[in-house]
Amino acid sequence: MNQTITLHVNGSAKTVTTDSERLLLDILREELQLTGTKYGCGEGLCGACTVLIEGKNVRSCRAKAVDVDGKAITTIEGLAHGENLHPVQEAFLAEGAMQCGYCTPGMILTTIALLNEHPQPTDEQLLRFMNGNLCRCNGYPKVLNAIHRAAGRLEKIK
Ligand code: FES
Ligand code: FES
The missing domain is CATH 3.10.20.30 (Beta-grasp domain)
Structure with missing residues (x-):
């Protein structure tokens, strides 16, 4: 119907x-x-x-x-304002957190939802929240660095 x-x-x-x-x-x-x-x-x-x-x-x-x-x-498509990227997009770019890019929109939007809920997430909160977002290029370390950067936590994870 x-x-x-x-x-x-x-x-x-x-x-x-x-x-x-x-x-x-x-x-x-x-x-x-x-x-x-x-x-x-x-x-x-x-x-x-x-x-x-x-x-x-x-x-x-x-x-x-x-x-x-x-x-x-x-x-x-709704995140950037003209030439100005959303801070999470900037963080992904700064950390080179994309290879083929297929997972990247979903990763970025899930990161925003994470930071809406936990502005300074613990590693446990971060990993639990992002757990269902898969990257076939195995770019997880850089994605995690980007999330830490976006959350204002610039220390790199190992
Ligand atoms: S396409 Fe929706 S979760 Fe995989
Ligand atoms: S960057 Fe290729 S699937 Fe994640």
Whole structure:
């Protein structure tokens, strides 16, 4: 059954008519052309499709679009302001925390959700929060350094 919903994506209201079973990931990529949100496993296991909904990290491959009707959604495209990157993007860039980059949007958005919840996370909080975000290039040490940098903790992890 089709439903008309309004998604507040990166500060803009987007009205779409969609099948009630359709996934948020499909709407973002195919209807709104926000292809920075990646399709990885499609099963909620890799974190590549992570977006923020009301500031919390959500796997868009498991969320039905109709369930986030009216909610504020942030994708990777919504973070920079013109030439000015978001501090977490800057931290990832400064630490070289990306190789192929496929996991990077999800990593960055999950980091923002982590820092929303724990502005100065302990290593345990950090590892528990980021645990479900996979990087097939095995770039974890630099990702962790970027998160520490973003949190204002510049000490490098081993
Ligand atoms: S594509 Fe959504 S968690 Fe892997
Ligand atoms: S940088 Fe390639 S998957 Fe993480």
